[in-house]
Amino acid sequence: MNLREPLLEAAITLLDKGGPENVTLREVGRIAGVSRTAPYLYFASKSALLAAIATQELRALERTVEDLPRETLTAWDMLWHAIRHYVSWAQERPERFKLVFSTWESESDELRRAADRAAELLVELIVRCQDEASLPKGDPWVLAAAIRAFAHGAATLELSGHLLVQDRQPLNAVYLVENYLAAIPFLAPGNDAPAGPQRDLARKVG
Structure with a gap:
């Protein structure tokens, strides 16, 4: 199962609510309903996740x-x-x-x-x-x-x-x-x- 899109959607939700400071990979995993370490399988870092959103x-x-x-x-x-x-x-x-x-x-x-x-x-x-x-x-x-x-x-x-x-x-x-x-x-x-x-x-x- 590819979780990239659900993870991006979760990250965008956090971004819209509080800017980049509000985005963490662990919180993205929680909102997406997956383990808090799952985002690291798709994004090496928070910076990589933000780059994907941009x-x-x-x-x-x-x-x-x-x-x-x-x-x-x-x-x-x-x-x-x-x-x-x-x-x-x-x-x-x-x-x-x-x-x-x-x-x-x-x-x-x-x-x-x-x-x-x-x-x-x-x-x-x-x-x-x-x-x-x-x-x-x-x-x-x-x-x-x-x-x-x-x-x-x-x-x-x-x-x-x-x-x-x-x-x-x-x-x-x-x-x-x-x-x-x-x-x-x-x-x-x-x-x-x-x-x-x-x-x-x-x-x-x-």
Whole structure:
């Protein structure tokens, strides 16, 4: 009997309730209904277990992008859906979000491959947006890094309660990222307005 999935589910339950500090291999075994030493047959250490959770979360994010209907959505629509899902995931699963983007204590080839693939998928979307003229030309890796950094920062600030506007009212990270994406075409030299369907969104920024 393969206990890997039940053990991962138990570990995620503990993670969601109290962060990485709340996860121990013995407690994972107890919640999964197996001996407290059984988890060691599948995960050499707590760090390896946390790396497996991070890998699973990254792959779930990747599937969200890969499953988008390319036949009916523009590249811009796909990019927006992907970024919106990323920010919503951070809001709904904050401990998983923090784990995935924390310093990894375990050298895991699977985790590295999952992280690389997630980055590649975002770059592929950026290139498609550039091809349809909804984003400006330029190094797609740099643009992808900027979008990802902004989305990550907005999500992190909202989680910590520091995403505020002038009247010190909370600002929604999804709304902020939406307006940031809409403003990107203005940053390209010689561009006076976005070429894609984000034109109406951009009016909110000004």
